[in-house]
Amino acid sequence: MLNPIVVAHSKNQFKEVLRDGAKEVIVAPRELSRFGRLSLTQSMELAKEIKAHGMRPLLQWDILMTETVFRQKVLQLRPLLEEKCFSALRVQDPGALGWALEETDLPLHWIAETGNHNLKGLDAWARLLGKRGGRLVLSFQLPRERLETYAKKLPIPLELLGLGPILLFYSPRSLLKNFDSIRASEGMVTASSEESAHKGFPVISNDHGSFLFHQKHLGLLEHARQLQKMGITHLRLEGPDPSFDTKALRWLKHPDPKGWEELRASYPKGLICGFYRRNKSDVLFPKLKNERLERARERALGEVIGVEKGAFLGIRLRPGGHLEVGGHYLIQTPEGKSIPFTLHTLKCADLSEVISLSEGTGLIGPIKGVGPGGLLLGATV
Amino acid sequence: MSQIPELLSPAGSLEKLKMAVLYGADAVYAAGPDFGLRAGCQNLTRDELLEGVEFAHRRGAKVFVTVNGFLHDGDLVGLGEFCRFLESIGADALICSDLGVIETIRLDCTLPIHLSTQASCLNSWAAKLWKGLGVTRLILGREVSLDEARTIKEESGLPVEVFIHGSLCSSYSGHCVISNYTAGRDSNRGGCAHSCRFSYALEDGDQRARSFFMSSKDLQGLSLLGRVVKAGIDSIKIEGRMKGPLYGATVTKVYREALDAWGTLGRAPRQDLAERWEEELQTFSHRDYSTGSLLGPAGPDSVHGHREELRQRTHDVLGVVAEVTETDVLVEVKNPFSLGREVEILPFRGAAIPQPIASMKSMGGKDLMRALPGSLVRLSRMEGVERWNVVRGRC
Numbered sequence: 199m200l201n202p203i204v205v206a207h208s209k210n211q212f213k214e215v216l217r218d219g220a221k222e223v224i225v226a227p228r229e230l231s232r233f234g235r236l237s238l239t240q241s242m243e244l245a246k247e248i249k250a251h252g253m254r255p256l257l258q259w260d261i262l263m264t265e266t267v268f269r270q271k272v273l274q275l276r277p278l279l280e281e282k283c284f285s286a287l288r289v290q291d292p293g294a295l296g297w298a299l300e301e302t303d304l305p306l307h308w309i310a311e312t313g314n315h316n317l318k319g320l321d322a323w324a325r326l327l328g329k330r331g332g333r334l335v336l337s338f339q340l341p342r343e344r345l346e347t348y349a350k351k352l353p354i355p356l357e358l359l360g361l362g363p364i365l366l367f368y369s370p371r372s373l374l375k376n377f378d379s380i381r382a383s384e385g386m387v388t389a390s391s392e393e394s395a396h397k398g399f400p401v402i403s404n405d406h407g408s409f410l411f412h413q414k415h416l417g418l419l420e421h422a423r424q425l426q427k428m429g430i431t432h433l434r435l436e437g438p439d440p441s442f443d444t445k446a447l448r449w450l451k452h453p454d455p456k457g458w459e460e461l462r463a464s465y466p467k468g469l470i471c472g473f474y475r476r477n478k479s480d481v482l483f484p485k486l487k488n489e490r491l492e493r494a495r496e497r498a499l500g501e502v503i504g505v506e507k508g509a510f511l512g513i514r515l516r517p518g519g520h521l522e523v524g525g526h527y528l529i530q531t532p533e534g535k536s537i538p539f540t541l542h543t544l545k546c547a548d549l550s551e552v553i554s555l556s557e558g559t560g561l562i563g564p565i566k567g568v569g570p571g572g573l574l575l576g577a578t579v
Numbered sequence: 580m581s582q583i584p585e586l587l588s589p590a591g592s593l594e595k596l597k598m599a600v601l602y603g604a605d606a607v608y609a610a611g612p613d614f615g616l617r618a619g620c621q622n623l624t625r626d627e628l629l630e631g632v633e634f635a636h637r638r639g640a641k642v643f644v645t646v647n648g649f650l651h652d653g654d655l656v657g658l659g660e661f662c663r664f665l666e667s668i669g670a671d672a673l674i675c676s677d678l679g680v681i682e683t684i685r686l687d688c689t690l691p692i693h694l695s696t697q698a699s700c701l702n703s704w705a706a707k708l709w710k711g712l713g714v715t716r717l718i719l720g721r722e723v724s725l726d727e728a729r730t731i732k733e734e735s736g737l738p739v740e741v742f743i744h745g746s747l748c749s750s751y752s753g754h755c756v757i758s759n760y761t762a763g764r765d766s767n768r769g770g771c772a773h774s775c776r777f778s779y780a781l782e783d784g785d786q787r788a789r790s791f792f793m794s795s796k797d798l799q800g801l802s803l804l805g806r807v808v809k810a811g812i813d814s815i816k817i818e819g820r821m822k823g824p825l826y827g828a829t830v831t832k833v834y835r836e837a838l839d840a841w842g843t844l845g846r847a848p849r850q851d852l853a854e855r856w857e858e859e860l861q862t863f864s865h866r867d868y869s870t871g872s873l874l875g876p877a878g879p880d881s882v883h884g885h886r887e888e889l890r891q892r893t894h895d896v897l898g899v900v901a902e903v904t905e906t907d908v909l910v911e912v913k914n915p916f917s918l919g920r921e922v923e924i925l926p927f928r929g930a931a932i933p934q935p936i937a938s939m940k941s942m943g944g945k946d947l948m949r950a951l952p953g954s955l956v957r958l959s960r961m962e963g964v965e966r967w968n969v970v971r972g973r974c
Contacts, residue, residue: 262751264720264876265727268702292698293705312754313649313767319679322712339759344652367775368754370722373792375879377781389779389792396761401781401792410793412760472760477651479765496612496624503901503911504955509943512911512955514901517593517630547902547909549944559902559909559955561942570953 200426202450203256203357203434204443207235209244214440216251218447222432223248224288226258229274232368232406234258238278245283254285260309261406262291262368272297279304286332295326305332307357315340317351324354333357333432338364338416339473342424349429356429360419361446362436364412364472366399373408374401388413417469420458422450438466491573494530498573502529503559505569510545510561513574521562522554526577529568538577539565583842584812587643587740588831591820593627594899595827596642597634598967601927602828603835606641606814607631608674611665614646614658629668641671646684647695649677649753649767659687666690674718676753681713691715696742697753697767702727703734710737718816721747722872725803729810738813743800744830744860745818747871749775749793749882791883799868801856804837805847806873824913825896826863828925828969833859836928862894862971894971897922898950900964907957908964909942912950916972924961925969934961 205224206212212223225248226234227241236244245255257278263271268291278284279302287302289295290309298306308323314337324331335357336348349356374387389410390397398413415438418425422433433450437443442465449457462469473479484492499519504512515521521544528538545551545561552560588604590596599607609631610622623631632642644665646658658680662673666688673690675681676697684692693716694700694709701720709717718740719728725741732739748755755766757774764770775793798818800807807815815838817830833856840848847853860868869881898910916922918939923931939947940957950956 262699262720262754263702264722264724264872265702265730266724268704291701291705292708293702296704296708296711312756313677314679315649315651316655316677316679317652318655318682319677322678322682326708326712339756347652364760366755366757366760367750367793369749369751369793371749371795371877371881372879373749373882374781376792376882377788377790387781387783389781391761391774391777391779392789393777394761394774399779408793410757479759479763479770480651480654480768482762482764483768483770496626504942505953506941506943506945506955509941509945512901512909512942514911517626546904548904548907 200422200430200450201432202360202447203432204440204447205258205434205436206244206248206440209247211440212244212248215443215447218444219451220253220435220443220447222254222256222285224256224258224434225284227278228405230271231258231260232409233402233404238274242278242281242283245281249283249285255283256286256288256307257284257304258288259294260288260290262370263293264370268293268297288335299327299330304330306330307333307335309335311335311337311359313337315344317348320348320352324352327354335434338418339477339479341477342421342428342474345425345430346428355431357432357434358418358425358430359416360422360425360433360435361417361442361469362415362434363400364414364416365409366412367410368407369409370407372403374403412470414468414470415465416472417462417465418471418474419446419449419453419461420455421471421474423453491530491532491571494573494575498530498575499527500560500574502568502570502572502574506564508564510563511565511568513560513562515555515557515560519574520554520556521560521574528575528577529565529572530575531568531572535567537565537567582808582811583838584807585740585814586831586834586838587814587816589817589820589822589827590631590642591622591822593623593631594967595820595824596623596631598824598828598899598969599831600635600638600640601965601967602831603927604640604831606643606671607635608643608645608816608820610645610820611661614648614650614654614661614680625664628665628670632668632670636669643672643674643693644670645674645695646680647674647676647697648680648769649697650680651768654768655679655683658683662688662690672716678712685713693718693740696720699751699753700731703731706731706735706737710735716740716813720752721798722751722876724875725806725810725812725873728812732811732813740814740816741807741812741873742798742818742871743803743807743815743834744798745822746866747795747798747818749795794866794883795871795877796869796881796883797866798871798873799860800870800873801833801837801860802853803870803873804834804841808841823863823896824899824969825894825971829859829862832925832927858893862892863896864892891974893974894923895974896969897972898956898970900924900966900968900970901955903960903964903966906960907940908960910950910956910958910970912952912954912956915949915951917949918947920972922970922972924964925971926963927965927968929963931971932961932963934958
């Protein structure tokens with residue numbers, strides 16, 4: 199069963215989603231939650247109303263907190279918990295998790311949306327939560343094949359963002375305060391980079407800091423059936439306004455391709471499925487370095503650190519490096535050339551001739567086409 | 580007297596490791612070929628790690644190895660074996676941020692685990708939780724003040740490490756994925772494209788401003804060392820594995836001298852010394868300095884609201900001493916310089932040694948008028964000059 203979850207920022211919002219099948223509603227107090235809008239009292243009242251309708255109100259405490267902030271927030275949180283009106287507590291700061299494990303008896307939802315991209319770590323979080331573990335909220339950077347594995351192997355219900363904004367950046371600093379000319383209507387502006395193709399990132403600044411989002415939203419609804427089949431238990435809906443959550447809830451009850459296309463067409467933001475199909479965010483790493491030299495570096499005897507045209511190459515010997523007159527070597531250039539040679543003369547830094555050298559800097563005869571940065575390898579390599 | 584904290588310097592390569600140790604670091608942090616957060620950095624091969632550990636240990640320094648990416652399942656392959664290798668060569672600790680990595684390490688070796696700043700440990704409850712998960716030292720989130728760091732240390736019973744100098748993320752570390760979506764590079768596996776340093780057009784309806792609104796000023800905590808000592812901070816860390824030799828050498832040397840002065844005097848050193856160190860920290864390119872969050876939450880003035888300008892450096896790095904023979908100093912040239920120019924050798928201890936270049940020869944012994952990058956040149960031997968000293972010149 200794929201259970202949809204929605205966020206309610208007011209009683210009216212809650213009423214809008216009431217009829218459409220959500221069993222759980224996230225209540226986000228502005229004091230405790232990144233994008234919360236409710237006062238603590240309003241949060242409590244809303245939670246009671248949600249409960250009165252036989253649904254589960256979930257308290258969102260997802261800000262990250264330094265020691266000082268943490269202590270303030272715990273004081274604000276306690277009265278809310280004493281009312282016993284929430285069905286679970288959702289946290290993202292490990293401190294909040296540690297505190298909640300010791301100081302409360304509520305089921306806990308551990309928001310593991312940032313990092314947490316391996317089974318070992320997720321399993322360890324699940325074990326830490328133990329019987330209190332109501333849920334793991336998974337990263338939406340996980341591709342479907344990993345989600346499938348985790349759903350099979352993790353002994354805890356799993357939640358995923360199904361529709362909503364993609365948070366890219368979270369800072370505790372007020373990054374818009376320097377701009378008198380930009381007065382962030384309702385706390386939001388858009389930022390467009392002149393150095394990347396991506397434009398129109400929404401930026402929100404509030405009491406908890408500054409948040410930058412992708413200009414498109416994540417839309418995994420069309421994969422809902424697949425997610426359900428693989429064992430994801432909860433899908434979170436965070437549409438730009440409650441009407442889209444309502445549409446999404448209805449669509450989830452009666453999924454059909456046409457309905458999804460209609461929802462997509464009416465949605466005010468572009469929708470992407472992010473890394474759902476595959477996550478290739480490490481494939482460019484080899485290109486950040488010279489691949490040819492990287493491959494050779496583990497086996498290199500030395501590195502060319504200086505060239506005197508027609509006279510000498512200065513070689514800094516690497517750990518374990520050894521040069522011997524008469525030996526056969528090659529130089530791997532940054533451009534990819536391999537230049538073999540036989541060592542006929544070898545000098546120390548003081549220009550005295552030696553027959554072998556195992557540390558420091560050695561001078562060898564010139565080799566055409568070799569510049570600084572080349573790696574010296576044994577010729578058998 | 581309060582204890583002087585460990586000075587922990589970056590080592591983006593074996594050469595930088597040796598320089599950091601020689602310029603006074605008590606410990607260095609470096610990465611192996613994989614698992615770290617600097618995919619674009621040269622990092623150290625296994626042989627280099629072995630030599631680096633031996634080099635550091637011979638001089639009483641420690642080597643901490645970063646395995647602080649947020650790794651995907653496939654990335655964990657080989658991690659256990661790599662950690663056993665690190666244990667076998669005597670590495671002193673591992674720096675991690677991912678619980679899956681910590682779990683793997685705890686199965687495969689007994690090395691101490693330092694929690695990376697990437698995990699954004701910000702409060703004492705988080706500290707206690709990580710302690711229960713096997714962490715033995717906390718590298719606190721850079722949003723934590725010195726006073727808060729002291730509380731976290733007291734409450735958790737774990738040693739704490741704070742960043743004292745260098746570039747800062749304005750995001751909570753580990754909570755920025757801009758590069759993942761804009762550059763296709765996972766910022767939490769070493770692919771950060773530094774999108775926060777870009778210029779952005781901010782728009783709100785008709786209003787528009789061009790800015791570098793996410794670009795944090797650099798951290799400089801030299802003047803706060805007294806508070807660092809008083810707070811009982813166990814280790815102060817210098818950021819910058821990707822940075823050049825002038826930066827690593829100078830920052831390590833300055834903080835070493837400042838810490839030693841605090842250790843000797845037990846109070847703030849003389850004003851003229853403090854001014855000299857401050858001047859030294861202007862010798863290399865950097866953004867405007869700030870104290871970050873060390874004294875309290877970083878305010879709006881901690882970012883470059885308008886065009887980020889790298890401060891004009893006072894010096895260029897000209898080279899690094901590759902060898903010292905009976906008669907010569909062999910310099911690996913990084914930037915060009917000519918005969919007659921006054922250079923300064925930055926010794927491991929004490930003031931810079933000024934030296935006009937009266938004669939200069941190629942590595943083979945030919946007279947030169949100008950030294951060019953990519954060459955080795957011979958200068959006349961100077962008193963006090965040692966291998967791995969940085970050679971610099973006023974701009």
